[in-house]
Amino acid sequence: MTNATNLAESFQLGPYTIAPNMVLAPMAGVTDSVFRRLVLSLGGCGLVVSEMTNAASVSPKAMQRHRLLDYLPEERPIAIQLSGNDPELVAKSAAFVEQLGPDVIDINCGCPSPKVTGGGHGSALLKDLPKMSALLKAVRKAVSIPITLKFRAGWDEESLNYVDTAKVAEDAGVAAVTLHPRTKVQGYAGDADWTRIAAVVQAVSIPVIGSGDVRTAADALQRLEETGVAAVMIGRGAMSNPWIFRQIEQLRHGLPVFEPGPADKRDLLIQYGKMCAESMPERNALGKIKQLIGQFAVGLRNSSYLRRDVQRAKTIEEAFELIEQFFDPFISGQEEAVLEEEEIAVLKEGCENGANNRPRVAA
Numbered sequence: 001m002t003n004a005t006n007l008a009e010s011f012q013l014g015p016y017t018i019a020p021n022m023v024l025a026p027m028a029g030v031t032d033s034v035f036r037r038l039v040l041s042l043g044g045c046g047l048v049v050s051e052m053t054n055a056a057s058v059s060p061k062a063m064q065r066h067r068l069l070d071y072l073p074e075e076r077p078i079a080i081q082l083s084g085n086d087p088e089l090v091a092k093s094a095a096f097v098e099q100l101g102p103d104v105i106d107i108n109c110g111c112p113s114p115k116v117t118g119g120g121h122g123s124a125l126l127k128d129l130p131k132m133s134a135l136l137k138a139v140r141k142a143v144s145i146p147i148t149l150k151f152r153a154g155w156d157e158e159s160l161n162y163v164d165t166a167k168v169a170e171d172a173g174v175a176a177v178t179l180h181p182r183t184k185v186q187g188y189a190g191d192a193d194w195t196r197i198a199a200v201v202q203a204v205s206i207p208v209i210g211s212g213d214v215r216t217a218a219d220a221l222q223r224l225e226e227t228g229v230a231a232v233m234i235g236r237g238a239m240s241n242p243w244i245f246r247q248i249e250q251l252r253h254g255l256p257v258f259e260p261g262p263a264d265k266r267d268l269l270i271q272y273g274k275m276c277a278e279s280m281p282e283r284n285a286l287g288k289i290k291q292l293i294g295q296f297a298v299g300l301r302n303s304s305y306l307r308r309d310v311q312r313a314k315t316i317e318e319a320f321e322l323i324e325q326f327f328d329p330f331i332s333g334q335e336e337a338v339l340e341e342e343e344i345a346v347l348k349e350g351c352e353n354g355a356n357n358r359p360r361v362a363a
């Protein structure tokens with residue numbers, strides 16, 4: 001059993017103290033400003049990261065309307081994540097992005113998507129550490145805010161180089177590293193091997209953030225304790241349960257842990273839908289609800305029907321109605337909220353695919 005009282009509650013990222021030491025993972029197509037604000041509003045999350053942005057798409061002109069780089073002041077501290085391959089180009093983009101005022105720039109060397117690695121970005125850089133080093137040094141020189149690196153354990157099991165990669169990053173002046181310990185070839189198969197993260201903690205003196213398969217508050221505290229990481233990053237676990245950060249905070253302080261009921265779930269889905277509708281065209285907002293519902297509405301009897309019906313909705317109002325209708329009997333007590341085998345299978349399948357609605361990229 002984790003002794004939560006002895007666990008670090010914050011870590012230092014350059015000049016910032018990140019507290020609590022729980023981080024919302026970057027997830028392309030998911031963790032836009034709306035989703036980040038939703039999670040932050042529930043409490044317990046100390047740092048958020050933008051969706052990955054291709055450095056080549058960043059220019060002073062494009063920046064004025066670059067949706068991926070949008071954030072609001074209440075999201076601070078925030079890291080903006082860039083991918084790229086050409087050290088000078090990424091450094092130049094990072095300097096532009098710095099002018100937007102984020103707190104951190106994160107460099108993606110983990111994305112396994114063939115579209116990304118084909119251009120030599122993302123985890124392709126794991127095959128060329130001298131290039132990665134040059135890129136990190138160039139970015140370091142171009143900006144005055146801290147830079148961080150997010151990476152995978154290696155290209156494949158035959159070329160595991162996570163310890164070397166972390167050392168390269170430390171030498172280049174990176175302020176912290178995040179390891180998702182699967183390989184590029186592995187995708188999302190198998191389990192995230194946190195012993196690899198623990199090995200990186202031993203090898204470098206900068207803060208190490210661990211990412212992969214944290215699904216419950218207890219998982220997060222156990223990872224902190226067992227590996228000595230400075231912080232834990234949570235991705236898919238926050239899609240299916242955006243309250244996870246608050247639950248971690250409560251668990252570590254010995255407080256009763258909030259368990260969302262059907263009414264909380266309904267309200268959050270509708271709140272999310274409304275927030276999306278306020279900041280994007282209805283078609284996109286509807287797509288966002290469909291995406292979240294795939295992960296979120298798991299565990300209630302017949303939720304597969306809700307997912308199916310909402311997928312067919314043509315308007316936001318229709319989706320809201322379906323959500324209300326679905327949750328009503330649970331809230332009025334006519335139906336018992338239970339986890340069914342079928343639901344668990346769908347949840348697992350969703351995890352293995354990264355997300356139910358296919359992401360544009362996944363690192």
Ligand SMILES: Cc1cc2nc3c(=O)[nH]c(=O)nc-3n(C[C@H](O)[C@H](O)[C@H](O)COP(=O)(O)O)c2cc1C
Nearest residue numbers: 025026027028052180212213235236354359362363
């Ligand atoms: C839909 C999706 C999109 C992702 N997009 C990114 C991304 O843009 N940048 C990145 O560094 N990692 C990305 N990841 C990887 C996550 O940040 C995280 O490292 C990985 O999912 C493992 O953590 P988890 O098990 O908590 O989800 C993505 C993952 C998913 C599922």
